[in-house]
Amino acid sequence: MDARQEKGLQIAATTKLVGEDNMWLVPSQAGKGKYVVDAYAKQCTCPDFEARQATCKHIFAVEYTIRREYTDDGETQTVTQTVTVKKTYKQEWPAYNAAQVNEKDQFQKLLHDLCKGIGEPSQKMGRPRLPFDDIIFSACFKVYSTVSGRRFMSDLRDAKAKGHISQLPCYNSIFNYFEDEALTPYLQMLIEESSLPLTAIESDFAVDSSGFSTCRFVQWVQAKHHNPKLLEARDWVKVHLICGVKTNVVTAVEISDRFAGDSPFFKGLVDTTAQNFVMQEVSADKAYLSAANLQTVVDHKAMPYIPFKINSAAQYGQGKGKRQTEDKKGKWKRKSALWRQMYHYYEYNQSWFMQQYHKRSNVETTFHMIKSKFGDSLRSKTKTAQSKTKTAQINEALCKVLCHNICCLIQSMFELNIKPEFWATEVL
Numbered sequence: 001m002d003a004r005q006e007k008g009l010q011i012a013a014t015t016k017l018v019g020e021d022n023m024w025l026v027p028s029q030a031g032k033g034k035y036v037v038d039a040y041a042k043q044c045t046c047p048d049f050e051a052r053q054a055t056c057k058h059i060f061a062v063e064y065t066i067r068r069e070y071t072d073d074g075e076t077q078t079v080t081q082t083v084t085v086k087k088t089y090k091q092e093w094p095a096y097n098a099a100q101v102n103e104k105d106q107f108q109k110l111l112h113d114l115c116k117g118i119g120e121p122s123q124k125m126g127r128p129r130l131p132f133d134d135i136i137f138s139a140c141f142k143v144y145s146t147v148s149g150r151r152f153m154s155d156l157r158d159a160k161a162k163g164h165i166s167q168l169p170c171y172n173s174i175f176n177y178f179e180d181e182a183l184t185p186y187l188q189m190l191i192e193e194s195s196l197p198l199t200a201i202e203s204d205f206a207v208d209s210s211g212f213s214t215c216r217f218v219q220w221v222q223a224k225h226h227n228p229k230l231l232e233a234r235d236w237v238k239v240h241l242i243c244g245v246k247t248n249v250v251t252a253v254e255i256s257d258r259f260a261g262d263s264p265f266f267k268g269l270v271d272t273t274a275q276n277f278v279m280q281e282v283s284a285d286k287a288y289l290s291a292a293n294l295q296t297v298v299d300h301k302a303m304p305y306i307p308f309k310i311n312s313a314a315q316y317g318q319g320k321g322k323r324q325t326e327d328k329k330g331k332w333k334r335k336s337a338l339w340r341q342m343y344h345y346y347e348y349n350q351s352w353f354m355q356q357y358h359k360r361s362n363v364e365t366t367f368h369m370i371k372s373k374f375g376d377s378l379r380s381k382t383k384t385a386q387s388k389t390k391t392a393q394i395n396e397a398l399c400k401v402l403c404h405n406i407c408c409l410i411q412s413m414f415e416l417n418i419k420p421e422f423w424a425t426e427v428l
C-alpha cells in the first residue's frame with residue numbers, strides 16, 4: 001500500500017463522503033474546499049491528479065467508500081483498520097442521508113421561499129400570464145428535475161398541492177417562459193440572494209468561466225483547447241462565475257457569448273460578491289492577470305492569488321523609460337506599484353502562494369457539480385427567432401446555477417447546521 005492509498009483509507013475512515021453514481025465530493029485534507037471525483041472515469045479535480053493524471057488519495061478514498069457501502073446498513077457503522085489506521089472511528093451517516101433523502105422536498109421549499117420575494121414586474125400589455133414567481137419556480141424546478149414531460153408534470157402538480165405555486169402551467173408553456181428576457185435579471189438576483197445564508201461561512205473565493213453548448217456531445221474543455229472549430233460550429237453560452245471555496249456556492253454570475261475574454265468579467269463578479277461577503281482571498285488563473293484586476297481585489301481589502309505569467313517580469317517594465325510613460329496616465333503609477341509589489345511578493349513566497357492558489361480548483365469543482373447534476377448541454381429546439389433562442393439558453397444556464405446554489409444550501413443545512421432565510425431586510 002503506497003502513501004496515497006493509505007491517505008485515501010484514512011479519508012474514507014474519518015470523513016463522510018458525499019456522492020451519488022459517479023460523482024463524489026471529497027473534502028481537501030488541507031481544508032481548502034472540496035474536490036470532485038468521477039468514480040467511473042477515475043478522475044479528480046485536485047492539483048495532484050492534475051499534475052500526475054494518476055490515481056490520487058481522493059479517488060482511493062471514494063473507492064474504499066463505495067466498497068464499504070455495499071456492506072453497510074446505511075445508518076451507523078464502525079470502521080476498523082488495524083494495519084494502517086490504528087484508531088477505530090465511528091461514523092455518523094444520518095446527516096448525509098437525511099440531506100439526500102429530503103433534497104427534493106427541501107429544494108422546492110427553498111425555491112419557493114426565494115421566488116416569493118421577487119415581486120411582480122409590471123405586466124406587459126395584452127399577454128396574460130402566470131404570476132412571475134410561479135414562472136420562475138416552474139422553470140427552475142424543470143431544470144432541477146431533469147426528467148421528461150409527464151413525470152415532471154406530476155412533480156409540478158405535487159408542488160402545487162404543497163402550495164409552492166398558485167397555478168399549474170401547461171408543459172409546453174414552461175419552455176416559452178425560458179424565452180422571456182425579463183427572467184434574466186431576476187435569475188441573477190436569485191442566484192445572489194441564494195448565496196446570502198452562507199455569508200458567515202465563505203471568505204475565500206475563486207473565479208473562472210466555462211461554456212455550455214446546445215450539443216451534449218461537445219465539451220467545453222475539448223472545444224476550447226483542442227478543437228476551435230467546435231467553438232464556431234456550435235451554439236455556446238459562456239458562464240463566468242465566482243464561488244465560495246468551502247461550499248461551492250456561486251455568489252455572482254455573468255453570461256457572455258462564446259468568444260468573450262474572461263478578464264473583463266472579473267471586476268463585476270468580485271464587486272458584487274464584496275457587497276455581500278467579507279472577502280479575504282480571491283484566486284483565479286493567469287487569464288485574469290491584470291493590474292486592474294489585482295487592484296479590484298485589493299480595493300476590497302482582500303488578497304489576490306493570480307499567478308504571474310513567465311514573461312510578467314518584463315511586462316512591469318524594467319527600463320525606467322517605460323515606467324515613466326505609464327506614469328503620465330496618473331492611475332498607471334499606482335497600478336504599476338501594486339503589480340511590482342505583488343510580483344515580488346509571489347516570487348519570494350512561491351510555495352505559500354501555490355498553497356493558497358490551489359483553492360482555485362474549487363471553481364472547477366463547482367462547474368463540474370453543475371454540469372454533472374443538471375447536464376452540460378442546453379435545449380436548442382425552439383421554433384422562434386434566433387434572439388429568443390439565445391435568451392432561452394441564457395436563462396436555462398442561469399437556472400442550472402440557481403439549482404446548484406439551492407443544493408449547496410441543502411448540504412450546508414445538514415453539514416453546517418445553516419438555517420437558510422431569504423429577503424431578510426424586506427420582510428417585516
Ligand SMILES: [Zn+2]
Pocket residue numbers: 035044045046047048049056057058059
Ligand atoms: Zn484528488
